[in-house]
Amino acid sequence: MNCKKLLWLGMIGLAAWTTGAATCDAWQEKESSGAVQGQQQEGAEKKSGATPPNLDGIKCCAAGDNNASADHAAAYRDGTVYFCCADCLAAFEKDSTAYATMANHQLVLTGQYEQKACPISGGELSDDSKTTVAGVEVGFCCDDCKQKVEAQTDATEQAKLVFGDEGFEKGFAKKATVDVTTIKCFFMKKKDLIAEKFVEFNDGKVYFCCDGCVKRFNKDPAKYAAMANHQMVQTGQYVQTGCPISGGKIDDTKTVEVNGVKVGFCCGNCQAKAEAASEEDRAELLSGAEAFAKGFTKK
Secondary structure, eight states: OOEEEEEEEOTTSOOEEEEEEEOOHHHHHHHTTSHHHHHHHHHHHHHHOSOOOOOTTOBOSSSTTSBOEEEEEEEETTEEEEESSHHHHHHHHHOGGGGHHHHHHHHHHTTSEEEOSOTTTOOOOEEEEEEEETTEEEEESSHHHHHHHHTOOSHHHHHHHHHSHHHHHHHEEEOOOOOOTTOBOSSSTTSBOEEEEEEEETTEEEEESSHHHHHHHHHOGGGGHHHHHHHHHHTTSEEEOSOTTTOOOOEEEEEEEETTEEEEESSHHHHHHHHHSOHHHHHHHHHSHHHHHHHEEEO
């Protein structure tokens, strides 16, 4: 069976188009013995430096009709893309730009990148302007940009507008990684967080030590908003961009440390308010819904 070198094959039912062919038969025969496969897997892991995501249903970046494998991986855009065989991996490494649309699309499918802006204009996304491109729900800033994509009757051209380098760089960004290893559950203060125990909240994720704490939070998220917001700063999902009391520009000389997070203020008066507050009041003053909206922004 020949493994076609594709510039785009819809990974969820789109028609394929090719610019040549690269035969994978010889490599696949070698892999059947198991000797080459082990060497290739070791090389891919060293090169990518990443734990493979769930690749169920994910297709090769070069031969879109074949399943991608964690054994054949390449570092790309501060992430990792996956291929079906060594020949496809080699073809990508020789000329990654030829496969950019497919590689960028795979980064989104595997959850390594997420949409942040309109891929046509780079503008802020509108909740009312969305369409599906290559199996991914894509947002736009306006109906004009959405229609530019939908006007393309060829699925390949639609994909290139959104996932080609220009659109991808305007509209998508690497998803922030969250390190929970040094943070304790805010309910069970001596218990470590578990990455799989989380609740989506305020456009981020809040982590817990057990299912019991997850249920407790879900009963009344607003009640625990200050603690949840504070944790999202600890885990790097949010960064401070203004004074949480006034919303003004931060003065780097006016800071207070709150549960391991250094919080900046615009002036001595706001700093003094934070320092004078009790521990409970300080949490609401600096991380409550109103203060958080003034002082912090999603990374």
